[in-house]
Amino acid sequence: MDFKADDSGDVVKARADLDRAGSELERLRIDLDRLSLVCRAMYSLLQESAGLTEQDLLRRVDEIDGQDGQLNGRVRAAVQPCPECGRACGARQRHCLYCQHPLERLSAFD
Ligand SMILES: [Zn+2]
Known part of the structure; x- marks a missing residue:
């Protein structure tokens, strides 16, 4: 395979972009874990203070999920x-x- 003179620069740039994307993905995973932890803590407090059940939460999740017309686990x-x-x-x-x-x-x- 023939390489142009600037191919090695493109490869170096592509590797740097890939490293940055990997770091960003890892940061997003950490943020998501933290957000999930805080949501669980908040719901635990609601269960204790308001007597809500897991079924109450699941019904509300489906209710909000369906507000955009699709039950797909996402909020548009x-x-x-x-x-x-x-x-x-x-x-x-x-x-x-x-x-x-x-x-x-x-x-x-x-
Ligand atoms: Zn306008």
């Missing part, structure tokens, strides 16, 4: 129309992508 961010131009904007956007009009924050989770 809501879409809102821009009050200025009417185009669809994601709930996480703080300004309309089309006209830059400021958007109201509709949910603490988006």
